[in-house]
Amino acid sequence: MSKTISLKRGMDIKLVGEAEKITVDAARSKYYAIRPGDFHGLTPKMLVKVGESVKAGTIIFHDKYNDVINYASPVAGTIHEIVRGEKRKILTVLIEAAANDDYEVRNPVNPSSADAGEVKAELLSCGLWSLIKQRPFDIVANPENEPKAIYVSAFDSAPLAPDYDYVMHGKKAEFQMGLQVLKKLTSGQVHLGLNGKSKHEDVFTSSEGVVHTSYVGKHPAGNVGVHIHHTNPINKGEYVWVVNAQDVAIIGKYFMTGRFDLTKLVALTGSEVKFPKYYRVISGAQLSSILGGNTKTENEERIISGNALCGTKEAFDSYLGYHDNQITVLPEGNQMKFFLTEGWLSLGFNKLSNSRLYPSFLFPNKKYRLDTNLNGEDRGFVVTGEMERVFPFDIYPMQLIKAAMSDDIDSMESLGIYEVSPEDFALCEFVCTSKINVQDEIRYGLDLIKQECF
Amino acid sequence: MKFLEKQLKKLEPTFAKGGKLEKLHYVYDALATFAFTPATTTSRGAHIRDGVDLKRTMFIVVLALIPALIFGMYNTGHWHMVAESGNWNLPYWDQMLDKFLYGAIKVLPMVAVSYGVGLGVEFIFCNIKGHPIHEGFLVSGMLIPLIMPVEVPLWMVAVATIFAVVIGKEVFGGTGMNIVNIALTARAFLFFAYPTKMSGDTVWMGGKEADGFSGATFLGDAQTLVGESPVVDGVSGIMEKYSFMDSFLGTIPGSIGETSTLACLIGAVLLLATGVGSLRIIFSFAIGGLSLGLLFNAIGVNAYMDIPAYMHLVVGGFAFGAVFMATDPVSAAQTASGKIWYGFFGGAIAVVIRVLNPAYPEGVMLSILFMNIMAPLIDHYVIQANINRRFKRLKVA
Numbered sequence: 001m002s003k004t005i006s007l008k009r010g011m012d013i014k015l016v017g018e019a020e021k022i023t024v025d026a027a028r029s030k031y032y033a034i035r036p037g038d039f040h041g042l043t044p045k046m047l048v049k050v051g052e053s054v055k056a057g058t059i060i061f062h063d064k065y066n067d068v069i070n071y072a073s074p075v076a077g078t079i080h081e082i083v084r085g086e087k088r089k090i091l092t093v094l095i096e097a098a099a100n101d102d103y104e105v106r107n108p109v110n111p112s113s114a115d116a117g118e119v120k121a122e123l124l125s126c127g128l129w130s131l132i133k134q135r136p137f138d139i140v141a142n143p144e145n146e147p148k149a150i151y152v153s154a155f156d157s158a159p160l161a162p163d164y165d166y167v168m169h170g171k172k173a174e175f176q177m178g179l180q181v182l183k184k185l186t187s188g189q190v191h192l193g194l195n196g197k198s199k200h201e202d203v204f205t206s207s208e209g210v211v212h213t214s215y216v217g218k219h220p221a222g223n224v225g226v227h228i229h230h231t232n233p234i235n236k237g238e239y240v241w242v243v244n245a246q247d248v249a250i251i252g253k254y255f256m257t258g259r260f261d262l263t264k265l266v267a268l269t270g271s272e273v274k275f276p277k278y279y280r281v282i283s284g285a286q287l288s289s290i291l292g293g294n295t296k297t298e299n300e301e302r303i304i305s306g307n308a309l310c311g312t313k314e315a316f317d318s319y320l321g322y323h324d325n326q327i328t329v330l331p332e333g334n335q336m337k338f339f340l341t342e343g344w345l346s347l348g349f350n351k352l353s354n355s356r357l358y359p360s361f362l363f364p365n366k367k368y369r370l371d372t373n374l375n376g377e378d379r380g381f382v383v384t385g386e387m388e389r390v391f392p393f394d395i396y397p398m399q400l401i402k403a404a405m406s407d408d409i410d411s412m413e414s415l416g417i418y419e420v421s422p423e424d425f426a427l428c429e430f431v432c433t434s435k436i437n438v439q440d441e442i443r444y445g446l447d448l449i450k451q452e453c454f
Numbered sequence: 455m456k457f458l459e460k461q462l463k464k465l466e467p468t469f470a471k472g473g474k475l476e477k478l479h480y481v482y483d484a485l486a487t488f489a490f491t492p493a494t495t496t497s498r499g500a501h502i503r504d505g506v507d508l509k510r511t512m513f514i515v516v517l518a519l520i521p522a523l524i525f526g527m528y529n530t531g532h533w534h535m536v537a538e539s540g541n542w543n544l545p546y547w548d549q550m551l552d553k554f555l556y557g558a559i560k561v562l563p564m565v566a567v568s569y570g571v572g573l574g575v576e577f578i579f580c581n582i583k584g585h586p587i588h589e590g591f592l593v594s595g596m597l598i599p600l601i602m603p604v605e606v607p608l609w610m611v612a613v614a615t616i617f618a619v620v621i622g623k624e625v626f627g628g629t630g631m632n633i634v635n636i637a638l639t640a641r642a643f644l645f646f647a648y649p650t651k652m653s654g655d656t657v658w659m660g661g662k663e664a665d666g667f668s669g670a671t672f673l674g675d676a677q678t679l680v681g682e683s684p685v686v687d688g689v690s691g692i693m694e695k696y697s698f699m700d701s702f703l704g705t706i707p708g709s710i711g712e713t714s715t716l717a718c719l720i721g722a723v724l725l726l727a728t729g730v731g732s733l734r735i736i737f738s739f740a741i742g743g744l745s746l747g748l749l750f751n752a753i754g755v756n757a758y759m760d761i762p763a764y765m766h767l768v769v770g771g772f773a774f775g776a777v778f779m780a781t782d783p784v785s786a787a788q789t790a791s792g793k794i795w796y797g798f799f800g801g802a803i804a805v806v807i808r809v810l811n812p813a814y815p816e817g818v819m820l821s822i823l824f825m826n827i828m829a830p831l832i833d834h835y836v837i838q839a840n841i842n843r844r845f846k847r848l849k850v851a
Contacts, residue, residue: 013502015502159502233847235844235847235848236848302495302501304501308500308501308502309499309500309501309502310499310500311501312498313497313498313501328501330501330502332495333493333495334493334495335493336459336462336490336491336492336493337490337491338455338458338459338489338490339488339489339490339491339509341455342491343489343490343491344491344507344509344510344513345509345510345513348505351505352502352504352505353504353505353506354504354506355504355506355511355728355729355730356727356728356729357505357506357510357511357514357728357729357730358505358506360505370502371495371502372495372496372501372502373491373493373494373495373496373503374492374494374495374496374503375491375503375504375505375506375507376491376503376506376507376508376509377487377492377494377507377508377586379508379588379589379629379630380588380627380628380629380630380631381630381784382508382511382590382629382630382783382784383508383511383730383783384732384783384786384788385732385783385788385790385793388790394840394843395840396789396837396840398788399788399833399837414841414844414845415837415840415841416844422499426499426500427500429499429500429503430500430502430503430504431504431506432503432504433504433506433507433508433511434508434630435503435507437498437499438499438500439498439499439500440498440499
């Protein structure tokens with residue numbers, strides 16, 4: 001019998017523009033991109049040159065400081081351009097896609113008979129290791145570490161998040177195979193976090209060999225960080241690996257077919273989308289191939305690869321993030337707001353707030369069309385207790401943020417920085433009255449510790 | 455509004471760096487952001503943000519203070535007439551317009567001076583340090599006059615405000631960085647620098663007093679109970695002079711905004727309904743005061759200790775302190791359980807100072823200032839408990 005954990009603290013942000021459960025194939029984009037920036041802290045070492053032709057699954061670059069971790073091309077085609085930034089830092093590798101995908105031919109080991117080392121070597125060499133992230137630090141897992149557990153979440157509670165039951169429908173065999181592969185990688189357990197509020201598809205509920213735990217609560221109940229904290233919290237020196245459910249199926253598919261196929265379903269959501277629905281795309285696709293003609297107003301909108309709380313701002317002709325399962329399009333909030341009609345002294349029926357200073361608490365089921373305005377100015381910490389209300393961890397969020405801001409490594413360690421990743425603080429950032437960029441501060445703290453202590 | 459927006463945008467370059475009025479940039483900024491929430495957008499992380507900002511939060515506190523301010527003006531007018539006529543039992547709800555007008559004439563200049571001087575100092579500091587003017591003083595500026603006796607001269611209000619803003623806040627880095635409550639810093643400054651203007655029996659009534667009239671407060675009179683020449687006849691005497699209902703409604707002499715517990719409670723309802731004030735602090739503050747009052751009742755070795763415990767909650771600045779001063783989130787404890795301890799000790803110490811210390815009739819100010827200093831210590835132990843839990847887990851693992 002699976003355990004159920006109920007979480008009292010959190011906040012569901014209900015926005016207009018939930019994806020309808022219709023899937024269409026996105027047009028094949030002209031270019032696909034793989035961006036080192038999607039893998040935090042990665043310095044790539046290129047293995048191909050511009051003009052070389054590649055297949056789907058051809059290794060494009062590896063980690064300069066850990067060269068066993070390979071990164072592969074999502075599609076077949078030719079290397080079109082290597083875009084570099086300051087100090088020749090590689091920003092984007094563009095692959096001009098061929099009309100059809102031609103896959104690298106591989107013969108993956110059989111995970112049921114292979115040992116852990118062989119499975120690991122297989123994932124590293126084929127390029128799928130990039131889908132496995134580690135806590136602490138929220139980076140691509142270091143294969144030298146031994147994870148005490150691996151976590152997969154069967155639901156996403158973020159605003160307008162894709163419905164994993166829909167997305168994973170019919171992928172039972174791949175998902176089960178993927179879990180079997182992950183099980184080889186840890187001496188501990190593979191945990192699958194289920195949504196205690198709804199009934200899941202058979203793909204999740206009948207999965208075998210994993211520990212099922214249900215979580216009942218508001219966002220961030222679906223975050224793996226919350227699952228880890230409540231079942232097997234990370235202490236200093238321990239590692240936990242996490243993999244997205246769709247990525248588990250991608251890994252499983254590879255071991256079944258030998259194909260490096262990053263095709264997944266991505267939810268196109270947000271109030272500025274004409275017909276929000278699901279698209280079948282390959283990771284790294286051009287956003288314009290999905291968005292083209294489906295947004296309400298050009299230029300006046302914010303395109304986010306990921307969800308509204310922790311996604312990445314992208315341009316219309318930019319690319320889908322490597323790990324993202326969602327695209328959100330919201331109105332830009334770059335207009336001044338008069339204080340009586342829309343600003344700080346207005347009635348504010350169109351504003352969402354976790355405090356009771358706006359009437360939104362009276363309408364818990366209303367869906368909002370929120371823009372990207374900061375709704376205030378950057379200030380010092382004043383209000384206390386607001387972050388705790390949306391942070392279901394036994395951690396003091398404000399104190400941890402302050403420790404990160406003041407480079408206080410000892411305090412960060414003792415306050416529990418190893419258990420969190422920036423996405424766990426997304427709601428704290430949303431509710432902050434003083435408009436502090438909390439996720440940046442946490443990321444800064446994690447980077448500092450990684451640099452100083454690891 | 456488009457017109458105003460256009461005008462503001464037109465003026466912007468004049469105040470921008472290199473503009474003619476560059477030095478007034480932060481004043482322009484303060485006014486512009488008052489009228490319009492800026493067009494600033496998010497760039498990373500949470501792309502959408504909560505509608506709430508510090509302006510709205512602070513404004514709610516100012517709004518919550520309005521009942522206390524209005525009632526304070528009326529009460530000031532009443533006691534002025536009492537002092538002039540020498541008749542303690544002058545009907546309270548009579549000549550209402552005259553009383554209110556007199557109170558307004560006395561109190562509004564104090565509010566104006568407090569805001570004017572305080573914002574002036576803030577502006578100078580912001581210009582020197584190059585950061586925008588923050589909203590914190592919106593509340594402090596209203597609190598300062600409300601916790602002064604009406605007879606404090608305007609220049610003292612100005613000096614106290616300067617002291618509070620500079621030493622209480624700006625030297626620590628501005629809004630959100632202060633250690634003790636700003637408004638109480640102002641009051642404490644006057645209390646120790648000009649004690650004759652802050653306590654005694656001549657400062658609570660406005661204007662010239664009739665011969666032989668003594669206008670003390672409940673706490674001032676209570677203090678004499680343990681002295682050599684009590685001005686009231688024991689506990690029953692003081693309870694007759696200031697009934698519970700009078701004290702609760704606030705129809706007694708005292709600092710401008712503090713007398714009416716009812717007005718403070720109306721403010722408290724607003725603060726609690728919006729979530730701006732902490733119920734933990736207000737409630738535990740009251741419990742703290744009540745517990746100590748009951749403890750003293752039980753001991754009961756002198757007349758002061760026999761004053762009913764509930765009276766402590768409605769006289770002096772207890773209610774005002776609990777609702778508006780102790781709940782200042784910056785100087786209060788910041789952890790949930792820390793707030794309970796902080797409030798409890800705040801209320802308890804206030805009553806201890808009142809009853810046991812003959813030098814200070816009113817203990818709320820000192821007790822809250824003391825707990826402001828102690829709040830980080832309370833938080834430290836609360837957080838340490840969390841750290842120890844984590845540490846223990848590490849040892850088990």
